[in-house]
Amino acid sequence: MADEKDLEIEAMGTVSKALAGIDEDARGRVIRWVAERYGISVSTAKSRGAVNDQVDQDDEDGEDDAEIETGGGGGYSHFAELYDASGASTHGDGMLVAAYWVQILRGQESFGSLELNKLLKDLGHGVTGTAKVMTNLIGKKPALILQLKKSGKSKQARKTYKLTDAGRKAVEQMIVSDAS
The missing domain is CATH 1.10.287 (Helix Hairpins)
Incomplete structure (x- = not known):
């Protein structure tokens, strides 16, 4: 031992x-x-040596405030800060940044496009045709998003997605590029 x-x-x-x-x-x-x-x-570290994975969960009105304590995540305490830092200019970029927020900074394993679009709508950048945007992100080589499952038989059935490593790197590159 x-x-x-x-x-x-x-x-x-x-x-x-x-x-x-x-x-x-x-x-x-x-x-x-x-x-x-x-x-x-x-979990993300709030400060050196202090581990804090505390995410603001649903408050009294049932709405998710989309805030998180971050350390290595660039210090973004709200999705709006990350979105602004990314310089996202297309619907695809916005959905990718939202996916990064949900999966990388909030630590969720998967997400739905509705969840991402709610974050964007709250900032005034809602996406129409989310299914098409997600399909485009999946179709990139390498894929930026992966579809994990589909619930229901219709074309509009709810789908569950995951950000790929290439998607994570793309968002981090957007943040670095916009900062310079």
Whole structure:
């Protein structure tokens, strides 16, 4: 057992050294990649050493305020801040940014297009024809979104989606590009 603990401490030291030379946003991307690669669930850190995955859940009126405490997520406390930082200019970009918010920053494993569109509508950027927009994001090479399941038989049946690694990288690139 002692050998396993020594390996664990050694691994922590290696990770600490590797992350020491990069900025906070890059550290967040690296940590998310490692977690995804090794199937680990990670909550966001509010401050160094203080883990806080507290998301504002539905308030008294049943509405989701779409706020989250973030550390490595760029410090966005509201979807509006992330959307603004991304410089999203098309419906597809908006849906992609909303997917990033829901899956990466809020930690949901999957989402529906209605959930994404509600976030966008609250900002005055609602999307008409969400199914077509999602189909376009799925059709990109590599796919930016994946459809996980469909509930119902009609063409308009509710579908469940997941952001791909390429989709995550696309949003992070939008944020970096708009910041410069």
